Amino acid sequence: MLTALAEPVKFTEDRLLILDQTQLPGRAEYVELTTKEDVWDAIYRLRVRGAPAIGVAAAYGAYVSLRGSAETDPEGFYAEFLLVKEYLNSSRPTAVNLSWALERLDRRLTAEKDGPDGERNRAADERGKSGAAAVERMKETMRAEAEAIRREDEAACRAMGEHGLTLLRPGMGILTHCNAGTLATAKYGTALSPLYVGHEKGYDFQVFADETRPLLQGARLTAWELSRAGIQVTLICDNMASIVMKNGWIDAVVVGCDRMAANGDGANKIGTSGVAILAKEYGIPFYMFVPSSTIDLATPTGDDITIELRRGEEISEMWYERPMAPAGINTYNPAFDVTDAKYITAVVTEKGIAYPPYGESLPKLFEQGGHGR
Known part of the structure; x- marks a missing residue:
């Protein structure tokens, strides 16, 4: 009866929802995570747990933590990501999927920021509008990579x-x-x-x-x-x-x-x-x-x-x-x-x-x- 399987992490309509496992088995309740503090707390307090699920939640969590960033410079946005990455990584040190998922995001963002040949990926010499567009692409890269991590884990399981x-x-x-x-x-x-x-x-x-x-x-x-x-x-x-x-x-x-x-x-x-x-x-x-x-x-x-x-x-x-x-x-x-x-x-x-x-x-x-x- 695989239709009865619970989903510990949901991402729908750009919202990150987790099944609060601290409430089971008495109550099956989904809660929304919107900030890096929400994500850190959910991982540390075992509201989401299990190495693969932690990795999935951390990847989506990094994205939702940064999707509202007003930064328009790719280097500045990447610096913000590194702070979120370090913070989330501190929540549970033993589960390797946590750092693994965040490292995957890091590699993808670096490739998006620097371009395939190591050159700065900008459409013009001046930043401004082109920089803002590059940051939006970096945000979309984070979301797509988090989704890829989720799909790959489901197939692997x-x-x-x-x-x-x-x-x-x-x-x-x-x-x-x-x-x-x-x-x-x-x-x-x-x-x-x-x-x-x-x-x-x-x-x-x-x-x-x-x-x-x-x-x-x-x-x-x-x-x-x-x-x-x-x-x-x-x-x-x-x-x-x-x-x-x-x-x-x-x-x-x-x-x-x-x-x-x-x-x-x-x-x-x-x-x-x-x-x-x-x-x-x-x-x-x-x-x-x-x-x-x-x-x-x-x-x-x-x-x-x-x-x-x-x-x-x-x-x-x-x-x-x-x-x-x-x-x-x-x-x-x-x-x-x-x-x-x-x-x-x-x-x-x-x-x-x-x-x-x-x-x-x-x-x-x-x-x-x-x-x-």
Whole structure:
């Protein structure tokens, strides 16, 4: 029932709308973002989340932040863009698609500003009217590039679903962690894409969704979107993963990824590495679904990935009527952890499936035309 898939980011009639995921599952509400502060806040506060969706929202967000600029000099407009780019980039450092999408806009704007041969792209010696026209072209370039990023992500997610489905069989028990579904992407999702594609083909998967503490993306988002699409899903607490594996109910684990290093280490939502270690112990394949835009070949290993630390109140107070920890208690709240490549059975991308050793197989994907970093 793919018609039931939610859209986390909409761009219609020159308006940027996001499905406020902090309100799910109780209320499905779209809010409009019009300023760079709106976009930064929406990304930081997880109103829009998931690496691909963050990239899409940031690209559109940069455009809506600058479309009203009164600047008439291309160099001046580009300088304004660089300030917006730096500001938005600071919202969440681990998700590579954020910087990747903004870098794409930067490259396109530079090409538009300077022209294909590196010469200033002006129709006349004087600025004025010709400069204003060049700025308008730069704004249109931003909008078109953001739309291209959205379309490419949707196509990539569908392709990951088709590739991932070759690793699965009808009736399998599938465990997933956090939310790597349509709510985290332009459409279909990454790790959940093969579940949607399989659902179309009558695979009847039995899905188990970790609640994913402390922000409960599995409970609030994965369980919501899968059940909404008619897929059988059972919600479990994070610390129940071992028992459902031991019971023989899990045949495969599928998870997403926010940044993958060149050696195949993958950063994903906190708790993912523990699930991978358990899967290894029980002999269950662990598949990480990674768009090529999320593979960072410039980062050698997972040790080089910056891990975002968040406020301790998310652990002690966020979901409770009253604080559930002693006042002033020390907290440690990393948003992500890194799963070592040795625990990952295969990496599924839109270009195909990579197997160990990932230091060799991942670069080959880009040789085939991958568009990542």
